[in-house]
Amino acid sequence: MYIPPHFAQDQPEALHRLMREHPLGALVASGPAGLDADHLPFEFDPAGGPLGTLRAHVARANPLWQRCPSGTPVLVIFRGAEAYVSPSWYPSKHETHRQVPTWNYEVVHAHGTMTVRDDERFVRGLVARLTRQHEAAEPSPWKMGDAPPEFIDAMLRQIVGIEIAITSLAGKAKLSQNKEARDRLGAAEALAARGQGELARSMRDAG
Numbered sequence: 001m002y003i004p005p006h007f008a009q010d011q012p013e014a015l016h017r018l019m020r021e022h023p024l025g026a027l028v029a030s031g032p033a034g035l036d037a038d039h040l041p042f043e044f045d046p047a048g049g050p051l052g053t054l055r056a057h058v059a060r061a062n063p064l065w066q067r068c069p070s071g072t073p074v075l076v077i078f079r080g081a082e083a084y085v086s087p088s089w090y091p092s093k094h095e096t097h098r099q100v101p102t103w104n105y106e107v108v109h110a111h112g113t114m115t116v117r118d119d120e121r122f123v124r125g126l127v128a129r130l131t132r133q134h135e136a137a138e139p140s141p142w143k144m145g146d147a148p149p150e151f152i153d154a155m156l157r158q159i160v161g162i163e164i165a166i167t168s169l170a171g172k173a174k175l176s177q178n179k180e181a182r183d184r185l186g187a188a189e190a191l192a193a194r195g196q197g198e199l200a201r202s203m204r205d206a207g
Contacts, residue, residue: 009171051166055121080106081199089190090183174207
């Protein structure tokens with residue numbers, strides 16, 4: 001990933017926040033047929049090794065876990081808020097007309113080594129934790145115990161766990177840091193007015 005110095009995001013807490021708030025990652029791996037990508041909701045464990053560990057599960061019918069045996073190097077891409085930015089949102093454009101359109105975004109690339117975890121205890125614990133995390137905001141959170149045990153057992157047999165030991169993390173926050181403050185803030189206000197509050201907040205904080 002090309003990262004100009006002014007867009008580099010290397011603060012671990014910022015990288016971890018994006019991975020937690022946008023957990024659907026694109027897992028990219030190379031196999032006999034070339035590059036392929038799977039989109040999976042990940043659990044991030046910052047204490048699982050020097051740079052943390054990612055955990056997810058795939059359908060047993062998904063060839064990923066057989067195509068990429070334990071030890072396979074992989075890349076997981078997490079994409080945060082993103083949006084088109086019009087030059088008309090920059091105050092300076094109306095003075096000099098020397099601005100062009102762009103696209104602002106936040107991303108994290110997590111490189112690591114994958115391990116296949118085809119065991120019931122691992123997937124049961126992972127599914128339980130992911131469920132608690134993503135159901136937490138519901139008025140009546142669904143839990144695995146709401147379903148008949150034999151149904152849950154059957155569902156768990158249909159998935160395989162994967163674990164990725166992170167070996168490097170790279171972040172890019174393209175938030176108009178290369179613009180004048182008034183232009184960056186003007187674009188942030190325009191995005192906020194269009195419902196892009198998360199990206200607008202990140203742009204305001206980038207100063």
